[in-house]
Amino acid sequence: AQSVTQPDIHITVSEGASLELRCNYSYGATPYLFWYVQSPGQGLQLLLKYFSGDTLVQGIKGFEAEFKRSQSSFNLRKPSVHWSDAAEYFCAVGKSGFQKLVFGTGTRLLVSP
Amino acid sequence: GAVVSQHPSRVICKSGTSVKIECRSLDFQATTMFWYRQFPKQSLMLMATSNEGSKATYEQGVEKDKFLINHASLTLSTLTVTSAHPEDSSFYICSARSTSGVPETQYFGPGTRLLVL
Numbered sequence: 001a002q003s004v005t006q007p008d009i010h011i012t013v014s015e016g017a018s019l020e021l022r023c024n025y026s027y028g029a030t031p032y033l034f035w036y037v038q039s040p041g042q043g044l045q046l047l048l049k050y051f052s053g054d055t056l057v058q059g060i061k062g063f064e065a066e067f068k069r070s071q072s073s074f075n076l077r078k079p080s081v082h083w084s085d086a087a088e089y090f091c092a093v094g095k096s097g098f099q100k101l102v103f104g105t106g107t108r109l110l111v112s113p
Numbered sequence: 114g115a116v117v118s119q120h121p122s123r124v125i126c127k128s129g130t131s132v133k134i135e136c137r138s139l140d141f142q143a144t145t146m147f148w149y150r151q152f153p154k155q156s157l158m159l160m161a162t163s164n165e166g167s168k169a170t171y172e173q174g175v176e177k178d179k180f181l182i183n184h185a186s187l188t189l190s191t192l193t194v195t196s197a198h199p200e201d202s203s204f205y206i207c208s209a210r211s212t213s214g215v216p217e218t219q220y221f222g223p224g225t226r227l228l229v230l
Binding site: 032034036041042043044045046049051090094100101103104105106108 | 154208220
């Protein structure tokens with residue numbers, strides 16, 4: 001069965017600094033990988049996704065993620081964090097022709113002035 | 114594009130009553146919709162998968178008689194919490210998977226906060 005691990009529950013980053021949120025997955029085949037962001041009391045917004053091809057994917061709001069098969073990772077990065085990026089970030093994995101997504105436990109990003 | 118709405122955004126009800134939550138895909142057709150439950154500061158837990166015109170598939174441990182799901186059209190799925198109790202209080206989020214374009218992607222609604230008194 002698929003599983004997703006986000007090892008960092010909370011991360012605090014200074015505004016303007018770079019960000020990397022970690023995501024490791026467990027799945028026997030090539031996964032479909034997603035990053036979603038959730039602001040307090042809101043639904044989830046898709047930041048980016050990886051299905052195949054170029055392992056470095058660009059998303060909205062200046063985010064990017066890199067799929068590394070050898071490390072079973074799909075880490076999210078942003079070169080310069082803005083205060084508005086403070087939110088909860090969820091990594092998720094699905095299977096090819098998938099019906100379900102499995103979510104990680106989320107990482108709460110705090111942005112300090 | 115790919116907008117999903119939920120109604121209501123929040124609801125307060127008395128214990129023992131039933132509550133219906135609607136999930137609509139506004140600008141695309143969705144053969145499959147998903148219902149999730151999220152407890153405070155926790156991740157999303159899939160409750161059920163709803164396919165248009167057929168019975169929903171429930172995840173293990175989810176009571177299908179308590180959480181009734183109907184997916185009557187390609188743009189609407191409803192979740193009815195029957196005989197709600199305080200332990201059903203939670204944040205319920207739906208998502209919809211498009212039938213075209215990029216069908217592998219789920220688009221999420223804004224969520225419905227349910228409080229059962």
